[in-house]
Amino acid sequence: xxxxxxxxxxxxxxxxxxxxxxxxxxxxxxxxxxxxxxxxxxxxxxxxxxxxxxxxxxxxxxxxxxxxxxxxxxxxxxxxxxxxxxxxxxxxxxxxxxxxxxxxxxxxxxxxxxxxxxxxxxxxxxxxxxxxxxxxxxxxxxxxxxxxxxxxxxxxxxxxxxxxxxxxxxxxxxxxxxxxxxxxxxxxxxxxxxxxxxxxxxxxxxxxxxxxxxxxxxxxxxxxxxxxxxxxxxxxxxxxxxxxxx
Amino acid sequence: xxxxxxxxxxxxxxxxxxxxxxxxxxxxxxxxxxxxxxxxxxxxxxxxxxxxxxxxxxxxxxxxxxxxxxxxxxxxxxxxxxxxxxxxxxxxxxxxxxxxxxxxxxxxxxxxxxxxxxxxxxxxxxxxxxxxxxxxxxxxxxxxxxxxxxxxxxxxxxxxxxxxxxxxxxxxxxxxxxxxxxxxxxxxxxxxxxxxxxxxxxxxxxxxxxxxxxxxxxxxxxxxxxxxxxxxxxxxxxxxxxxxxxxxxxxxxxxxxxxxxxxxxxxxxxxxxxxxxxxxxxxxxxxxx
Numbered sequence: 001x002x003x004x005x006x007x008x009x010x011x012x013x014x015x016x017x018x019x020x021x022x023x024x025x026x027x028x029x030x031x032x033x034x035x036x037x038x039x040x041x042x043x044x045x046x047x048x049x050x051x052x053x054x055x056x057x058x059x060x061x062x063x064x065x066x067x068x069x070x071x072x073x074x075x076x077x078x079x080x081x082x083x084x085x086x087x088x089x090x091x092x093x094x095x096x097x098x099x100x101x102x103x104x105x106x107x108x109x110x111x112x113x114x115x116x117x118x119x120x121x122x123x124x125x126x127x128x129x130x131x132x133x134x135x136x137x138x139x140x141x142x143x144x145x146x147x148x149x150x151x152x153x154x155x156x157x158x159x160x161x162x163x164x165x166x167x168x169x170x171x172x173x174x175x176x177x178x179x180x181x182x183x184x185x186x187x188x189x190x191x192x193x194x195x196x197x198x199x200x201x202x203x204x205x206x207x208x209x210x211x212x213x214x215x216x217x218x219x220x221x222x223x224x225x226x227x228x229x230x231x232x233x234x235x236x237x238x239x240x241x242x243x244x245x246x
Numbered sequence: 247x248x249x250x251x252x253x254x255x256x257x258x259x260x261x262x263x264x265x266x267x268x269x270x271x272x273x274x275x276x277x278x279x280x281x282x283x284x285x286x287x288x289x290x291x292x293x294x295x296x297x298x299x300x301x302x303x304x305x306x307x308x309x310x311x312x313x314x315x316x317x318x319x320x321x322x323x324x325x326x327x328x329x330x331x332x333x334x335x336x337x338x339x340x341x342x343x344x345x346x347x348x349x350x351x352x353x354x355x356x357x358x359x360x361x362x363x364x365x366x367x368x369x370x371x372x373x374x375x376x377x378x379x380x381x382x383x384x385x386x387x388x389x390x391x392x393x394x395x396x397x398x399x400x401x402x403x404x405x406x407x408x409x410x411x412x413x414x415x416x417x418x419x420x421x422x423x424x425x426x427x428x429x430x431x432x433x434x435x436x437x438x439x440x441x442x443x444x445x446x447x448x449x450x451x452x453x454x455x456x457x458x459x460x461x462x463x464x465x466x467x468x469x470x471x472x473x474x475x476x477x478x479x480x481x482x483x484x485x486x487x488x489x490x491x492x493x494x495x496x497x498x499x500x501x502x503x504x505x506x507x508x509x510x511x512x513x514x515x516x517x518x519x520x521x522x523x524x525x526x527x528x529x530x531x532x533x534x535x
Binding site: 097 | 404
């Protein structure tokens, strides 16, 4: 059993309009895949489907024994209330939720784990800082520390490196590579093709329909990119019911 | 002299002691709830819910007269119906939760005042609207203390999902299904504490001992634990000082308590160490790093 996620004729979308249309294929266990494509191509929608936040319009997703709540998910726009009076340490410690639940105590060893995660993202010394005082890059580092603590087999990152400087980006990419070496399955939506070529062995090019999926070098060809760019973003309000066999 | 001013009223009169115990119990239960309401930008929801309790309490009054448990039970049921009803309507129609709550509580208020007026006297109506903190009997004190205990316990139980739902609801949804139940338990706590406060301060002012201390605490503490401590402390101080002021100046006690809280609020806005106005106005040299 080498497949972690399997998409079977998967269609995801909103108000019956597909945003991801007839996706078939599998994500291997321990693979590191970049999901690329223009804005509106369905990258975020696919991720929301993977973590169970939206239900498929048709087809299905097989997760091979991983429950949706066991997948660590970094949304593109986190709904974080930055004015809430909470510190970096507590925010990161929430990553322990799966092991601790509502009542589990945070012991000496857990505190070491939290400190370790903060050190790994370079936020040592930020423990007591209110989250409202963090810069965009520090915020992203904090969220990565929380992902580290979640210790998940499957990790889904929606545009994790947008508006992030080169240094932070390089630091966080180290974590992504570490997850890869630990045989975790990682999916990341990406826009920077140089980063994809340098760091991601596999890619899925989406433009509502899957355009290409496989080794990054085979996917990122000029023909494929052109094809992806021709995708029409708007929903057709007069669209008929899709007749492709389910 | 000091003794006469600050202690004698309570040493001499039993009704003052009872009032003090009652307000302290209220000060333990309601302000932490208020802190969460404020942090979730639901400060005015408490006000709306307080009005929503009225018809239930009034129906209890109609059925059983000035019976504590009929009125508290009725208030509790009415409050929960409005809270859940407003939530349900906002989820099934295009109306937002605050709008449907506004509709519900206005209907409730009109209904409640009508019922009390038809059945009782103006004195009863005043009791409903402003409470009677100086006339609390044993069962009332037990009810208020019980509500305070339950709400502190429940708050401890739902603490994590409640905090997480305020800061990062998306993350909570992705790791747990505890968010929905915690939200409902929280709304129930709001209603319960308003029913408790209703006995002492009436439907119009019950929300005062919940929200004013919460808003005050924002000016004194940076993290949520400190805020809750400050809120409880300022509510207790308001209760004590309010009773004293009302005793010495012969003013109504409920409004006295809330007015003292109001005065503390004014002081906090001006001088509170976290974002108080004078600190903003005073030019302070910025730090080196």
